[in-house]
Amino acid sequence: MSPSTLALSQRILERLMPPAQAEALLGDLLEERRLRLQAGSEVSVAGWYWRQLASSVPALLWASVRRGAWLITVVTAVASFIAAIGIQMLLQSVLSPMTTSKSVRAVVMILTFAAALAACGYVAASIRLGAARLLAFLVFAVTCAMLAISTRAPLWYEGSLLVVGPLATIAGATLSGWLRRVWL
């Protein structure tokens, strides 16, 4: 089995169960694969392996939901999103009165939006990496919806919000992961 296939299997399983259990399950699959290779062809055993992995996903996904892992991720992402909106509104209310220019205000809006999301992305990733990813998706989806409703803003501004929001969240999450690696 190629190292990339093995890495992909491991990545799928680690998304669905604790790492130690994922290791044991992958070990079981590899052991049975080896046994089957003694009697069957490489192609049929590869088919069996992927069928096993694919048919395991629903049960493991449900077990993961029961374990509450998904709930914590979703709650963390939503709470981070609400916190980011709060921080952004606070920063904007402090900084916006300093200028009367519409374009400067728009830039301030984008910058505060980015700063708030980077901070919340950092915190979300510290709790759960999946929460930061979900937060980036939430930001993208909500920004798309907001822009679809209100089309009065200039194109450069809409485009910036769409790109800057998710990127700032991912930047905050990346910083969190990098600092954790440096410290631990």
Place this chain on the structure above:
Amino acid sequence: MPRGDFLGSLEQIVMLAVMRLGADAYGMTVRREIEERTGREISIGAVYATLERLEAKGYVSSFTGEPTAERGGRAKRHFEIEAAGHQALNASQNALKNMSEGLSRRWKRA
């Protein structure tokens, strides 16, 4: 007896497989035992999810074995039945036995 004490059919099958295998009960052997004895195809994920549920209920316990080369250096996770598991399995099997008792005439067996 409270309703929660009865085991589901897959839970019973998994526990019986663990019991049969004894010291050799781990994911792969449990899965193969079920397939061989029931003829029912089952995914390794379903076996693990069921065992995790049984472990949370205190019916089985697990421990990590030594890593082996045929598993790519990965350790086995062994399972064994706890006293509460034996009780729950007895209760479920007795319930089925009591319900099916005296039905031999009406039961159209395949």
